[in-house]
Amino acid sequence: MRKSSLVIAGTAWAVLLVCQSLPVLAAGSKAGIEISPVYQNVSLGTNQPSVTNYVTLVNSTPVPESFALSTVDFGSLNETGGVAFLGTSSSSYARKYGLSRWMKLNESSVTLTPGQSTNIALTIENSPSLSYGGHYGAILATAQTAPSGSKISAHVGVLEVLSSLFLLVKAGGPMPNLRVISQRVEDRFLQMPTQIDTLFQDQGDVHVVPRGVINITDPTGKLVARGALDVNSSAILPATLRKYSTPLLQLTSAWLPGYYKVSMVYRYDGTTATKTFVSGFWYFDFAGLWILVFLVLVLVCAGALYVSRKRWMPRLKWRRSGK
Numbered sequence: 483m484r485k486s487s488l489v490i491a492g493t494a495w496a497v498l499l500v501c502q503s504l505p506v507l508a509a510g511s512k513a514g515i516e517i518s519p520v521y522q523n524v525s526l527g528t529n530q531p532s533v534t535n536y537v538t539l540v541n542s543t544p545v546p547e548s549f550a551l552s553t554v555d556f557g558s559l560n561e562t563g564g565v566a567f568l569g570t571s572s573s574s575y576a577r578k579y580g581l582s583r584w585m586k587l588n589e590s591s592v593t594l595t596p597g598q599s600t601n602i603a604l605t606i607e608n609s610p611s612l613s614y615g616g617h618y619g620a621i622l623a624t625a626q627t628a629p630s631g632s633k634i635s636a637h638v639g640v641l642e643v644l645s646s647l648f649l650l651v652k653a654g655g656p657m658p659n660l661r662v663i664s665q666r667v668e669d670r671f672l673q674m675p676t677q678i679d680t681l682f683q684d685q686g687d688v689h690v691v692p693r694g695v696i697n698i699t700d701p702t703g704k705l706v707a708r709g710a711l712d713v714n715s716s717a718i719l720p721a722t723l724r725k726y727s728t729p730l731l732q733l734t735s736a737w738l739p740g741y742y743k744v745s746m747v748y749r750y751d752g753t754t755a756t757k758t759f760v761s762g763f764w765y766f767d768f769a770g771l772w773i774l775v776f777l778v779l780v781l782v783c784a785g786a787l788y789v790s791r792k793r794w795m796p797r798l799k800w801r802r803s804g805k
Contacts, residue, residue: 521647541594555580581619614655615687658686694748701740
């Protein structure tokens with residue numbers, strides 16, 4: 483039964499580390515069911531025996547709602563940062579970075595009357611088997627009634643599942659290791675890019691939140707555009723890749739054609755040490771392109787005039803001498 487519920491809950495409907503909860507709306511009502519917070523960062527000291535946190539489940543629907551409570555590991559769905567819920571033994575990632583084995587709920591089910599809320603306690607035990615570094619698990623609240631109010635059965639095709647994520651770091655492990663894998667500039671040869679995509683990899687054992695600034699300078703070194711990395715404070719899980727899109731603010735006109743340099747100075751939350759990643763792109767705007775064409779034409783005409791003058795000068799000298 484547990485395995486089947488984990489398979490159903492494995493649909494990644496949440497985006498990791500958003501700042502608002504995602505209510506599951508009841509049919510025919512503007513109110514809904516809500517769990518908060520959507521995520522919690524949890525720290526566990528080396529000699530700390532356990533840590534207890536709480537999530538709040540709210541029923542704002544006009545009918546009573548019952549929920550089965552469970553825990554599950556989660557990982558990264560893909561480079562976008564989507565969440566994938568995992569079985570405790572479904573993958574090597576779950577076995578290494580999972581948390582559900584050490585998560586203990588104070589209750590396995592709860593029923594809420596209309597307008598009622600309740601706090602659910604979760605205790606994480608600091609067992610010797612819990613290794614140092616990052617571990618990731620979630621509380622799942624699975625509705626026992628369908629949106630129509632009927633009891634869940636094998637014939638019901640919609641299942642409401644709410645989740646609250648826990649990102650735990652047990653002290654004593656090595657420092658995080660954040661690396662840039664690649665950087666892509668929007669392909670706009672005749673327009674300045676408005677966005678830069680950077681692919682990061684967390685090569686450590688703890689999730690991190692990247693920080694940084696991206697600067698674009700023209701061929702003379704003049705700053706023309708700038709962007710702030712990860713303004714939403716989205717985390718990247720260990721041993722995974724994640725793409726971050728950085729919007730750019732153009733600070734001044736960029737008319738000079740040539741190679742533009744993209745310089746990104748970055749770090750992660752919790753450290754002041756920075757790294758630099760440099761890339762670039764070729765850019766020609768319409769004004770600069772016309773200026774370049776004009777200069778080329780001027781040079782061609784000047785060259786032709788010079789060659790023509792060199793060719794006719796000996797003949798003129800010969801005629802003036804009367805020979």
